[in-house]
Amino acid sequence: MHASPPVTLTIAGSDCSAGAGLQADLKTFQYFSVFGLTAVTCVVAETPKVVRSVHAVPPAILQDQLRVLLEAFPIAAIKTGMLFSKAHIVAITEILEQYRGIPLVIDPVMIASTGDPLLEENAIAAYKERLFPLATVITPNLDEAEVLWGASARDEQTMERAAHELSARHGCAVLLKGGHLGGPVCADLLVENDLPTWFRSPRIDGAASHGTGCTLSAAIAANLALGGDLHDSIATSKRYLDRVLATSLSWENLSVLNQGTIHFH
Template identity: 40%
Template structure:
């Protein structure tokens, strides 16, 4: 039996709640073998980001080549790419190794407000990488930056999803966690019709790494051969469980619970 493999190209979070650490935990929980290419090292905890230290261009290129020369990932996700040069490099290696199932989580700003993508790199992400995406998964502030529009309601989210597909992403998911109200509505667009994933909003500060975890779960399910809508549906259940069954770690925005989904599947709480 061939084991499903997934690659994450992202930053490192020493606190373990986001970035490659969250991605690997999610891959493991969903029975997918995970690999990493580290783009930057963030010094951070639940109270904020104290520093961001990019890996050298040569270091990232060698990681990508080492992976591509030996492994065959069934799906690849990008997280924190940080700069124009890194985005261009990832796009180049993507084409060279002919990888598939690209999930773009356009990480731009940390929970505490620290920038994780240089301003000039946003346009490069749009022109160089999004056209290769199977699905792009921004939250509302990220979608506003990518599409150049204000998002105030459900109709705006639908329009933002359309624009992402027009940019070349095969599918788009606009996450609704930054909206207000008792329900969270994520808008999924397949290029023809919309699907709405609704969940009860959990009032908690422990949401660090939700975007990374959500997109990693999509990546894992795509690696196993799921349809995109099925992957998004499973990933939504995964992140809902991770938020509901909070760990309560740290003094600020604590991490989500990556154990929760599988424990629920086994009937444990």
């Protein structure tokens, strides 16, 4: 009989183009040989170039997914992606408060790479007050950090201040992703137990950015499930993301411009 692999759960939206969301998470889990479970928060009609519509799963159904999975499987790590609303965040925390021993990676998804909103404004307080206190690490990009911190962080010095303050405020580690800084190097900053660590990698020109945040946070969760500490899990995940970006795919018919208005249901 084969040994059972560690089990990793993603709580995220469904991206029908499979470049982000729970589909990207499952591909990442498969790469790291962990068994992936999914709790769906939203069904999103999108491609890397356009977000057409978002249909939210009722919070009660989301809770049912979480209960049945947490009761049935020995889940070793959890990550969250697109949570969409205050009601969904509250629904998740009501369940996860009972499972504080499981490592929790929170990617606070707010805006799609197309610029479309993926989070209702009143959900931000719920992130801060309810979910972040349960986190092992949160992984905001610079735009998300600006919303959470309340000020702009557009250089490495300010990134350090933002990451330290967010970590102290919420009682968890913070991986602040600096890809939006520009320049030839992508610099991400981990603050854990008030200690800063920089992770730097060359920027890969022409790489597709759709789903990179999902992929990185899923990789971190997978490596935590495998027993790695947070620092080593991030280092391994960054190397994996670099390989993904270096071999990213594109199709000509995806060059269609984003047209129309996003619809929420």
